[in-house]
Amino acid sequence: MNLLTLEDVGKTYGSVRALEGVSLTVRQGEICCVLGDNGAGKSTLIKIIAGLHRHDEGRYLIGDQEVRLSSPRQAIDRGIATVYQDLAVVPLMPVWRNFFLGAELGGRFRLDSARMRVVTQEALARMGIELDDVDQPIGTLSGGQRQCVAIARAVHFGARALVLDEPTAALGVKQSGVVLKYVAAARAEGLGVVLITHNPHHAYLVGDHFTLLKRGRMAGSHPRAEITLEQLTTEMAGGSELAELSHELGRPGPEADS
Ligand SMILES: Nc1ncnc2c1ncn2[C@@H]1O[C@H](COP(=O)(O)OP(=O)(O)O)[C@@H](O)[C@H]1O
Numbered sequence: 001m002n003l004l005t006l007e008d009v010g011k012t013y014g015s016v017r018a019l020e021g022v023s024l025t026v027r028q029g030e031i032c033c034v035l036g037d038n039g040a041g042k043s044t045l046i047k048i049i050a051g052l053h054r055h056d057e058g059r060y061l062i063g064d065q066e067v068r069l070s071s072p073r074q075a076i077d078r079g080i081a082t083v084y085q086d087l088a089v090v091p092l093m094p095v096w097r098n099f100f101l102g103a104e105l106g107g108r109f110r111l112d113s114a115r116m117r118v119v120t121q122e123a124l125a126r127m128g129i130e131l132d133d134v135d136q137p138i139g140t141l142s143g144g145q146r147q148c149v150a151i152a153r154a155v156h157f158g159a160r161a162l163v164l165d166e167p168t169a170a171l172g173v174k175q176s177g178v179v180l181k182y183v184a185a186a187r188a189e190g191l192g193v194v195l196i197t198h199n200p201h202h203a204y205l206v207g208d209h210f211t212l213l214k215r216g217r218m219a220g221s222h223p224r225a226e227i228t229l230e231q232l233t234t235e236m237a238g239g240s241e242l243a244e245l246s247h248e249l250g251r252p253g254p255e256a257d258s
């Protein structure tokens with residue numbers, strides 16, 4: 001089933017054309033990777049999906065219903081969870097408080113903290129995340145661990161689509177691997193995932209579909225079966241442009257001799 005569909009979506013900021021003619025489908029149980037360099041329009045795309053900005057061209061459908069979102073709340077209420085790179089957490093608050101931030105259990109005047117601790121622990125365990133102590137301040141977790149908690153949170157609160165903005169950009173190889181493992185776990189739970197990244201290796205480890213953006217336009221859209229990691233890397237690096245440059249510089253690249 002299609003969770004999210006973008007058809008020929010465009011967005012202009014003043015005189016800057018940030019997106020033009022972008023189409024994308026996110027299905028249940030699939031990871032759709034959006035790749036692109038700086039300025040390609042990735043964040044703009046996320047903001048449209050998340051209800052932060054409204055598209056001014058094309059159509060945006062959630063399920064089979066066309067929407068024009070005017071706030072993030074509207075996206076969240078429709079089952080779309082967005083995890084931004086600079087996670088909105090309160091560093092000094094325990095993990096469990098952050099997990100339930102804005103969705104606390106208990107009455108108006110008394111939080112059921114014991115229950116929230118247990119539920120947090122269980123929700124993390126369900127995703128295979130092992131944390132010694134949900135009482136530790138979330139600020140003491142590594143960037144990768146925080147991304148993982150955010151993913152578990154989205155799954156726990158019943159998100160149907162999960163949108164991740166460059167979750168591995170600031171992480172080393174090992175931590176990136178851990179985060180990607182939980183992205184795959186979210187897919188296994190039946191969510192549809194939009195994974196934004198500029199790293200074709202990370203995308204290829206988990207992706208089912210790859211969409212390339214270049215200067216706000218689509219520069220490619222491939223199901224996994226139709227593209228190899230090598231091709232994806234070349235496309236991402238601006239294959240033909242690099243070949244041209246290497247020719248100009250008199251230094252033929254690896255693709256020149258094949
Ligand atoms: N709020 C904004 N106002 C004006 N221009 C913007 C705004 N946000 C993004 N842009 C421009 O839109 C283009 C795409 O930006 P962005 O979506 O942030 O790309 P990416 O996330 O892929 O780096 C860039 O040229 C950027 O300068």
Ligand SMILES: [Mg+2]
Pocket residue numbers: 042043044
């Ligand atoms: Mg960005």
